[in-house]
Amino acid sequence: MLQQHLKKRIGLPCTKSVLLSMALLCSGWLFAQQxxxxxxxxxxxxxxxxxxxxxxxxxxxxxxxxxxxxxxxxxxxxxxxxxxxxxxxxxxxxxxxxxxxxxxxLIDSVRMLDEVVSIGYSRLRKSDITGAVSSVKAKELNLSSPTLSQALVGKVAGVQVSQVSGAPYAGAKIRVRGIGSINASSEPLYVIDGYPLGGNISQGQGNGGNGTGGYNPNTGGNDIFINPDDIESIEILKDAASAAIYGSRASGGVVIITTKRGKQGKGQLQYDYQLSLQQMANKVDLLNSTEFAQLFIDGRNANYKDILISKGIAWNDAFYSDD
Incomplete structure (x- = not known):
């Protein structure tokens, strides 16, 4: 009995100390994970x-x-x-x-991301495409150009862009594969947001009536009337693989245009402006109203022969004489 009583008295403080240590550890762990x-x-x-x-x-x-x-x-x-x-x-x-x-x-990453381009039926990484495809992003376009064709000048290898008129907003000819036929058209096929535009669409007479969407290859250029600021990317299919997607219409190449669209997030306002000044290098000296009237009178009177003037002399008796 005495031995058991001593064991109980000795073990009681030990048990309390163990419980107290465990409580302190738990409270410290809870404090650390607050x-x-x-x-x-x-x-x-x-x-x-x-x-x-x-x-x-x-x-x-x-x-x-x-x-x-x-x-x-x-x-x-x-x-x-x-x-x-x-x-x-x-x-x-x-x-x-x-x-x-x-x-x-955050610091911008220097790693180059895989560029994704559109090839008509899907969007693939540029490294996975085996055909001849050239891509032009919106930031690479000359946004000060009023037309798309003028914005593409010098941006795509193997694509010829020639200005055919000096009139404002005049279209330019785009040749992807050069002139492949004498009689047939060499115009490329335009695909805007997945919708192909036919060659019979002209300015002012689109599919929807009196719109301005389309191009007219018979008016000196094959431009389409889209604001370059609204374009997100342009892909140009230059090889024969494009004919397998769009058929014979793509014999002159395909110009795939993706326009900008709304994105999730807070609205933003962006604007661009351009200021230019031109002066004439040389002004033509024109007539005023009085000088023009006098010139007109002098020219009209020159048609009548004055009968009061003598018949004059013979400048060349062999060939010409007033007699």
């Missing part, structure tokens, strides 16, 4: 907000994305590591360290 809400902004190097940046917890499941103003809010722990990633930018990892506001500046 949750908090982290907020902040994600911007570029020029302080422009970035929309759609993925903000996730490393080795975790929760995450969020930035809105149109670049702001985010995420519920996490004070020792978590946040990963910020977006297409075209280098990913960054930041430890929370019990901070409630974390602002991040």
């Amino acid at each position: 949750s908090l809400t982290v907020k902040g902004l994600v911007t570029k190097s020029n302080n422009t907000p970035i929309e759609g940046v993925s903000v996730t917890v490393k080795n975790g499941t929760n995450g969020t994305a930035t809105d149109a103003s670049g702001a985010y809010s995420l519920e996490t722990t004070n020792e978590a590591v946040l990963v910020f990633s977006a297409t075209g930018f280098n990913a960054q990892e930041v430890r929370v360290n019990n901070r409630g506001i974390i602002n991040i500046t």
Whole structure:
């Protein structure tokens, strides 16, 4: 009985100390994993907000994305590591360290993304295309040009663009494969947002009536009336593979135009302006009203012979004489 009583007295303090140590460890672990809400902004190097940046917890499941103003809010722990990633930018990892506001500046990635082009029936990576396709993006176009053909001058290898008239907004001839026939047309086929335009569409008489959509190859050019500012990309199919997609209409090549469209996010306003000044190199000396009237009278009187003047002398008796 005495031995058992001693064991109980000796074991009682030991049990209390173990329980106390476990309680302290649990409370410390709970304190270390205390949750908090982290907020902040994600911007570029020029302080422009970035929309759609993925903000996730490393080795975790929760995450969020930035809105149109670049702001985010995420519920996490004070020792978590946040990963910020977006297409075209280098990913960054930041430890929370019990901070409630974390602002991040993402750096542009130097890696080249795979360029995607349209080939008529699908969109493929340019590295996977075996045909002859040239692509022109909107930023490469000369947006100051009033017509599409003028904006393509010097932008595509193997495509000839020639101006046929000096009139304002006059169309230019585009030859993708040169002149392939004497009688048949060498005009390329235009495909706008997947809709092919036939060669019988002329300015002012489109399929919808009195619109201005289309081109007229018989008026000195084969231009289409689309504002270059509304174009997102242009793909030109130059080889015979385009005929397998669009048939004989594509014998002169295919110009695939993708126009801009609305995107998700906050609305933005963009505008372009151009200011130019021209002066005449040499002015023609013209007549005023009085001088023109006198010139007209003098020219009219020159048709009548004055009978009061003598018959004159014979300048050449052999060939000419007033007698």
